[in-house]
Amino acid sequence: MKKYLVRFFVFIFCIALLSGCAEFPADKGILAIHYIDVGQADCELLQLPNGKNMLIDAGNNEDEKTIKDFLNSLKIAKLDYVIATHPHEDHIGSLDKIIDSYEIGAIYMPNVQTNTKTFEDVMTSIKNKGLQINTAEAGKIIFDEGNLKAELFAPCSESYKDMNDYSAVLKLTYKSKSFLFMGDAQKISEQEILERKYNVSADVIKIGHHGSNTSTTKEFLDAVNPAYAIISCGKNNEYSHPDADVVKRLTSHGVNIYQTNEQGTISLASDGENIVFEKEPFIVGGK
Numbered sequence: 001m002k003k004y005l006v007r008f009f010v011f012i013f014c015i016a017l018l019s020g021c022a023e024f025p026a027d028k029g030i031l032a033i034h035y036i037d038v039g040q041a042d043c044e045l046l047q048l049p050n051g052k053n054m055l056i057d058a059g060n061n062e063d064e065k066t067i068k069d070f071l072n073s074l075k076i077a078k079l080d081y082v083i084a085t086h087p088h089e090d091h092i093g094s095l096d097k098i099i100d101s102y103e104i105g106a107i108y109m110p111n112v113q114t115n116t117k118t119f120e121d122v123m124t125s126i127k128n129k130g131l132q133i134n135t136a137e138a139g140k141i142i143f144d145e146g147n148l149k150a151e152l153f154a155p156c157s158e159s160y161k162d163m164n165d166y167s168a169v170l171k172l173t174y175k176s177k178s179f180l181f182m183g184d185a186q187k188i189s190e191q192e193i194l195e196r197k198y199n200v201s202a203d204v205i206k207i208g209h210h211g212s213n214t215s216t217t218k219e220f221l222d223a224v225n226p227a228y229a230i231i232s233c234g235k236n237n238e239y240s241h242p243d244a245d246v247v248k249r250l251t252s253h254g255v256n257i258y259q260t261n262e263q264g265t266i267s268l269a270s271d272g273e274n275i276v277f278e279k280e281p282f283i284v285g286g287k
Contacts, residue, residue, distance in 0.1 A: 031174050035206065035258070035266040036070055038063040040234030040241070041090035044181060044206065045071065049174060049272070050148060052080035052105075056170065056181050060093035061118060067094055068101060070265070080105035081142060081150070085168045085183030089118045096125040104129060108136040110155050110166040136168035138196065147272065149173045153200065154185055156192035164209060165189045171202060175272025180224060182208035182215065190220040203275060204228045204268070207250075211242025211259075221253055228256045228268075228275070235261040256281035 032047040038059030046054040053076055059067060079102050084092050087109075099107075099122070107126065113119065126133060134140075142150040154169035167183030180202035185193075186209060193200060205226040208215030210233040229250050233241040242259065250257055258266045259282045267278040 029271055031270045031272065033179060033268050034070070035230045035232055035260060036067060037260040037265040038066055038232070040210065040237045041093065042085070042183070042232050043067055046172065047074070048148065050145065053078065054081040054083065054150070055079045055098065056083045057085055057091040057183070058093060058095040058098050060090050062093070064094040064097045067098060071102070076102070078103040078105065082107040083136065083168055083170060084109045084122070086110055086163055086166045087112060087114045087116070087119045088163060088184065089116065091183065092122050093118055096121040099125040099129055099131070104131060106134055107131055108134045108142065108168060110136045110168055111158070112163065112166045114163070147175045153193045153198045154189045156189065156196060160188065162186065164214070167208070169193065171200070174270060177270050177272055177275055178202040180205040180226070182206055184209040186214040187217050190215065190217055194220060194223055200224050202226055204230065207231045207242070207246070210239070211246050212239065213243040213245050216246050216249060218249055221249055226255055228258065228277070230258045230266050231260070233259065233261045237261065258282055
């Protein structure tokens with residue numbers, strides 16, 4: 001009975017936290033993850049239960065205000081870990097401004113470059129801040145504190161034809177719950193991860209490449225076996241993301257789907273044993 005009472009009070013507290021009725025308790029063992037609505041782009045903020053913060057990607061160039069407003073609303077002053085999954089503009093667009101504006105701990109990027117102005121701006125901000133880039137690559141453990149672990153499963157190879165496949169894929173484990181962040185990793189990367197026999201099992205997955213059919217193969221989805229999936233994409237986007245086949249695979253697998261294009265920013269909280277979402281899952285087809 002005591003166990004169920006504890007879960008009930010955690011549930012109530014998480015609801016209060018996500019609704020803005022409670023301050024984030026860095027010392028209370030609560031993990032909060034926010035999949036920030038940046039349109040046809042990616043940006044995730046992780047408020048870790050040890051009091052540290054992690055930012056994965058930073059949207060497009062025009063998303064600076066959206067991201068800053070969100071960080072400031074949560075009184076974020078330092079980003080202890082920054083992961084730039086790959087150099088496409090919709091993932092690192094506002095990263096230079098974020099680096100300029102906040103205290104930064106460690107930054108991780110895959111070993112690939114582009115000649116775009118966006119990438120150059122990010123590199124300039126990193127240099128001006130005196131930061132050293134940690135290479136994001138398969139097998140690297142960002143931290144391991146026993147019941148809290150962040151590890152990278154990709155990129156697995158040194159070179160790819162498609163920039164998306166350089167994406168850093170991260171798994172965060174907190175006690176019995178796990179969260180997978182796929183960046184824009186596609187079928188090639190998914191297959192490499194499976195071949196390396198990484199434990200990709202996760203309760204929540206941020207779907208790769210905005211729900212494109214280039215990602216989320218049945219084989220990979222079977223291995224992850226998530227209860228929840230978040231798709232970050234823009235409303236009425238020109239790519240028709242998320243792809244109908246990807247949505248069908250998810251629904252056929254019994255996965256609860258959340259979509260930023262339909263629901264805005266998605267937030268969850270977890271004590272490592274339970275996961276509470278701020279919103280109800282998106283009902284595909286409106287039924």
